[in-house]
Amino acid sequence: MEKAKGKIRIKDIARMAGVSAGTVDRVLHQRGIVSEKSRKAVNKVLEEINYSPNLLARSLASKKSYRFICLFPAYQKGEYWESIEKGFRQAAEEFENYKVEVLIEYFNQFDSSSFVEAAKTVMKYEPNAVIMSPVFRQETLEFTHQLSEKNIPFSFIDSMIEDADFIAYYGQHSSLSGYIGGKLLFQSLPPNSRILILHTFRKGSSGAIQTENRKKGFLRYMEENRLNDTTELLSVEIFEDDDERNIKLLQKIFDECQGIQAAITFNSKVHRLAKYFKILSHPEIKLIGYDVLEENITYLKEDIVSYLIAQRPEKQAYCSIRDMSYHLIFNRKINRINYVPIDILIKENIDYYLNFNE
Amino acid sequence: MEKAKGKIRIKDIARMAGVSAGTVDRVLHQRGIVSEKSRKAVNKVLEEINYSPNLLARSLASKKSYRFICLFPAYQKGEYWESIEKGFRQAAEEFENYKVEVLIEYFNQFDSSSFVEAAKTVMKYEPNAVIMSPVFRQETLEFTHQLSEKNIPFSFIDSMIEDADFIAYYGQHSSLSGYIGGKLLFQSLPPNSRILILHTFRKGSSGAIQTENRKKGFLRYMEENRLNDTTELLSVEIFEDDDERNIKLLQKIFDECQGIQAAITFNSKVHRLAKYFKILSHPEIKLIGYDVLEENITYLKEDIVSYLIAQRPEKQAYCSIRDMSYHLIFNRKINRINYVPIDILIKENIDYYLNFNE
DNA sequence: TGTTATTTTGTGTACGTGCACAAAATAAAT
DNA sequence: ATTTATTTTGTGCACGTACACAAAATAACA
Incomplete structure (x- = not known):
């Protein structure tokens, strides 16, 4: 009834291709040097068996770790940005075991110089990725240029600047x-x-x-x-x-x-x-x-x-981190423009709407 | 800025409590016999440091595996149940690495004897959990009694039978x-x-x-x-x-x-x-x-x-499996009654609604 | 053919946890 | 006090992968 998903692991592949696990590893990750002969043998097996790596084991063994910084307006209790932060924290918890560290940095949304300051701080942290809300167009653009120079990927949340080279955007149309x-x-x-x-x-x-x-x-x-x-x-x-x-x-x-x-x-x-x-x-x-x-x-x-x-702000924030992790760690394809659903709420459907924000 | 979440692992706890890793393991999982003295020492450390296990490593090391069976009406392309199945399959993929195997079993929603047959088949699989849609009240109740006798947990999807001893329910009010x-x-x-x-x-x-x-x-x-x-x-x-x-x-x-x-x-x-x-x-x-x-x-x-x-059927199905996994594998508390949001869709908001069903 | 440089491959350890089994400590019995 | 039974504790390996390093195979050159 179900296709028998492979319990085939790297060492099985190695055996089947007549090489060692190390060689399979090199082919899988395109690192080191592999002879044409071995590469072909491994690739042939890979195509046959539809190998999918165990992401748990991969993360556990990996020496890499990731620092994401979330940059958005400071807020008061009950404001919109509180939900955004909630989504970030939820994602942080979930991806902690994947060695993703999530830091939060605020700026004053009514003072562009505060943003510039915050951006400087962010750079000092040497992040592996940045998620930000682009309130100030010009200042944000300058910041994204810095990030691009250093090859630090970034995503937008809430709104976007179209000509920046962002990985993904999450927000309402x-x-x-x-x-x-x-x-x-x-x-x-x-x-x-x-x-x-x-x-x-x-x-x-x-x-x-x-x-x-x-x-x-x-x-x-x-x-x-x-x-x-x-x-x-x-x-x-x-x-x-x-x-x-x-x-x-x-x-x-x-x-x-x-x-x-x-x-x-x-x-x-x-x-x-x-x-x-x-x-x-x-x-x-x-x-x-x-x-x-x-x-x-x-x-x-x-x-x-x-x-x-x-507009499900928690979800926006959560997905921005989730997808950045998928992108960096698991090398998965992710959507670039992500318009959130536009939810219509009335007295009668608000309750279950809230309950189910997981 | 962030609370310094512990990188404290079992062996650290063992060292701090002056015992071995094995003893800590026994305290954590309440298995085997531990002297009062050791238990106290370990618990003291546990309370101090707020230990949270690495779920990746836990799943990787665990010898247990789980078979979930999803039991719901056979359908034709384009019908409601297609979305349900989609949600099941998505969850199946995500939890595969946690050693969760998801099987699907259909029955004819217009023929109660077909349900009884399907239920028999399910029992033969010796599942660790069952997710089902209770179309036929009486027949479903009999089936749930069998499950309860064998201590097999089950959840309802789409609708529920209140007096059954289900783990959780997911559906629209x-x-x-x-x-x-x-x-x-x-x-x-x-x-x-x-x-x-x-x-x-x-x-x-x-x-x-x-x-x-x-x-x-x-x-x-x-x-x-x-x-x-x-x-x-x-x-x-x-x-x-x-x-x-x-x-x-x-x-x-x-x-x-x-x-x-x-x-x-x-x-x-x-x-x-x-x-x-x-x-x-x-x-x-x-x-x-x-x-x-x-x-x-x-x-x-x-x-x-x-x-x-x-009513987000994919989400219903997905969550039913996710929560059952959380319940069985990670021993997490989960909600029993889960009413899905009642979404109001019009011409203008349908597009982004679809896009964002992850 | 031997020696060295270079390419290619194989092996071992680590990640954090579960679990089986051996070892040690203590209690019971003679 | 010695043996035996019982309780308690510690150790080592496994899970599937990444990665460093050693080993082997091949090429280059004399």
Whole structure:
């Protein structure tokens, strides 16, 4: 019923090819010098038996070890990057026995010089690979050039810089996720609606690329469905740390504009709006946001947020390390561009979504 | 920055506790006899250093091997169970080096005696564990009793029998997935709608439990939202292998009842309805179905199916084997009830969903 | 043909753990 | 005190691979 997978090991191959284990090893790894005759004999056997090495034994015997450094923004509890770090740590644990050491290095996402500093630190560690989130385009490019010079492979997470020579990228197709946000928002909405679009103002912020792209996708949806003429978009700037001011601002808008049907924000801070809407007694406004943060979940379950659009950050982080290990240690082919699923979450399916993130 | 994880191995522990490696081994695995004095000494060291064994070396050295048998319905290409088998095979590959052998045994899901036969065959293999889909309640229960007698652990996949003594269960919360089907269907639907509910008639079919539960969930949604009075449900029975007859049947219904707004089916065969609706030129009817089959995807992308509700069958199968391995080989604690996420798929997010099933 | 340089091949040990078996320590019996 | 039985402990090999080093085979040259 099952093909009898070979229990054939190196020494069996050696015997079958009439050579020693050492020679088989040399053929397998293309190291040292092997006579044409022996090489052919070994290769012939290899083709016949479909040898697959025991990766456990390989790792155990190998003298090589690997140091991966993960470079991404420092964060506060409950933020998006917390999930990313969780994924890194999970992978670290799993690949520890394969002699992979995972170090984490943070930088301030609102200060490019902090990134440059962190990059320097990373180089000092002499890593075998780097996983990073490219917040600052120019500075990241310079860093990747350094890495390439030293033949240190690197992958991107969250977003990517297309012209860099990265091994792999893991992240959401952000413009598409914005497009989907549009679709979810406009369905079951009467024509001629007023819609709030909320941005968060942050001093020093370079305007995250992800967020911008989501908005582009959203607008594309409106355009494709000819909603521009029948819809009134109200753009509002929220402030990072000033609830009182934000509430006043929203109150004013509600007073001036009647009949606001829905609201969307393209960063992960929809929980803040939910809080305001709750306080201002506007739970009827359909609210859509991004990312599975604990606070967002709370409001989703309370039915104040209608949809969360999610992107499995743990999985992104986990896979980036897993694939880099596969690439370096086992020499496996891996995908270069890895767009994560765009998950649509509602009150009813959030629970099991969380449970099953292994 | 990182806690310095111990490179401390058994022989280090032995040295630190002033005993031999053999004694440490005996304490770790509670085998053989160890004097109180030695046990205490070893345990003390163990508590201090937080030892975690090298699982690679452990598997390599272990003489034990494991035979898992997966028992589920025989299927045709493109059916739901194909994904299940894919997940099993993937896990089989990954755990091969851990000396786990995975065998697959099919039965006819429309014939309980075929299950009984298959179960007999399974016993002959003398498996170390069984993963199965419990289609026939009574027959499965008898089988699980036999397994329990022989101390063979087993897990359920797809659905479960609550009173059996299973190790773990992996599947969708089917009633909830039906509830969500209701929510998706009724949103953006005008009040006073006519809705088609389609069942598939299959000779000898016991009426899959999953499908029934989904319908229950759907009806619960209607009840909770007081849709019973304003909605007209039309129940239609479709035949498994008679397209012509089905089309005639539907044509008749369309002729008799105007203004059908939406349709849903609780099994994975929504592609068949999609085909009929396309032929009968009723693409405006909102159609919802379950499971990511290739044919379903086609109609989702054509916008004939509006939503697919999915349940990651590969992952279910994969995890069932992974966890059984963890349980038997590494003695890890695993979750007993594992409800898979209920994924909401639309035209726009189906592509990356597929890509990332690793 | 012998000697040396060069290429090619074979052997042994290590990785960290499991497990069988021998050795040592202790207890029991005479 | 000696033998014997019993408990407890230590040692050595195996798993499948990587890799260093020794050994053998061949080529080059005198």
